[in-house]
Amino acid sequence: MWQRVTAFPQRNCIVLPSRTAYDQEAMKLCAYILGMGCMLIAARFGGNRLNAAEPSVQPEPRWVEIGSEKVVIGRDSKSADGRNALAWTVDSSEPIDWSLLEKDADHFYEQYDVKEIWVVNIPDKKKVGTVGDKGGYVRPGSHRTLSVAWSPVENGRRFALAAYQWKWGTDTLLLLDVGADDCRSNQIGPVLDKAIEAQIKRGKPRLTGPFDSTYLLTGLPELGKKTGFSSPTTVGLPFVTKDREHDASIIEGILSLKLARAGEGPTASVVRIAPGPLPNDPFAESARLAKADRELNAIYSALLKRLSPSSQNTLxxxxxxxxxxxxxxxxxxxxxxxxxxNARIVRDRVLRQLTEERSAELRKR
Known part of the structure; x- marks a missing residue:
């Protein structure tokens, strides 16, 4: 007798793992997640350490906001420690294009005139004083010809020398006494001019002047031996003096000044005048230019004397x-x-090189 067998089709089924296998898989998953989390935390922490160790270099700010006023930091006027600078407010009835200062600072300086020149504390964004006033020291274009040398800070105060250079020499030389919240100033140019003229009369009594002196502040070291501040109250200041009529150098050297604080403002006394060639150091590009100008003038004058009147006019x-x-x-x-x-050092270097080339050319004639 035959037995009938019915074949049932197989069904798809899910085979559940045992409890032990399930626990093992869960532990592997947790370990994986924990490991990935640790790696992410380590990467983030390491990235922060890298960023802290290698901060990005930020460009030097060209202006600072003090209260509601935005003032331009004078070029090459900042102290070595970054604490103080001279800054100028813009004299303009039209809206000021501040983006131009970032794109083309030279054009900005040419387009806008100065209203006031301030002494500022940069970290605290604070005005501590005004250099002169509209009817005094400040004149159109003065922000383009300003040079400054700062002393080290002593007992919360410091001195600074500020000069407005003009075509024939130093137009105004100021001594500033700068504190945390105040600034006093005096013109000391006449005192120095008088001492130099007395030196000229002793050595060259036939010369009667008028004379024009240039005081070379650009690039003076905050602490120096021959030039710059040898102490917070003593400074060696290079100078060149010319005879205005003949535009010829008469004397050059270094003035040693003693600075003091008095009731009416800071004072400077000339301790010593050391005539002679100015030191040949990285801070004396202006001095080397003055020397090159003197040599060219001598060569040019000697050549003129050898020429006929018509050739002189041609030269x-x-x-x-x-x-x-x-x-x-x-x-x-x-x-x-x-x-x-430094703009002034770059300019003086180019002028000196071209002047020396001109001297070499004229020597061959």
Whole structure:
């Protein structure tokens, strides 16, 4: 007898693991998640340490906001410690294009005139004083010709020398006494001029002047031996003095000044005048330019004496054209300089090099 067998189709089924296998898989998953979390935390922590160790270099600010006023930090006017600087407010009835200061600082300086010049505390964003007033020291264009040298801080105060340079020499030389909340100033140029003229009369009594002196503040070290501040109250100041009529150098050297605080403001007394060639150091590019100018003047004058009147006129016209070309080249170099370079030092270096080349050319004639 045959037995009938019915074949049932197989069904898909899920096989549940045992309790032990389930626990093992769960532990593996937890370990994986925990490991990934630790790696992410370590990466984040390591990234923070890397960022802290290698901060990005921020560009030097070109202005600072003090209260409701935005003031331009004077070029090359900041103290070595970054605490103080001279800053100027803009004299303009039209809206000021502040983006121009970032894109083309030279153009900004040419487009806008100064209203006031302030002494500022940069970290605290605070005005501590005003340099002169609208009817006194400050004149149109003064922000383009200003140079400053700062002393070290002593008992919360410091001195600074500020000079407005002009075509024939230093127009105004100020001594500033700067504290945390105040600033006093005095003009000391006449005192120094008088001491230099007395030195000229002793050595060259036939010269009667008038004389024009240039005081070389740009790049003076905050602490120096021959030039710059040898102490918070003593400074060696390079100078060059010319005879205005003949535009010829008469004397150059270093003035040793003793600075003091008095009831009516800071004072400077000339302790010593050391005539002679100015030191050849990285801070004396202006001094080297003055020396090159002196040598060129001597060569040029000697050449003129050998020429006929018509040839003299030709040489004078040629020299004037060369001077204009030299200044244009220097201006172009300054416009193309990097932000890390000192504009005045760059300009003086180019002027000196071109002047030395001109001297070599005239020697061959």
């Amino acid at each position: 004078r016209a040629e020299q004037r054209a060369w001077l204009e070309q030299r200044d244009r080249k220097a201006d172009e170099t300054v416009r193309n300089k990097s932000d890390s370079e």
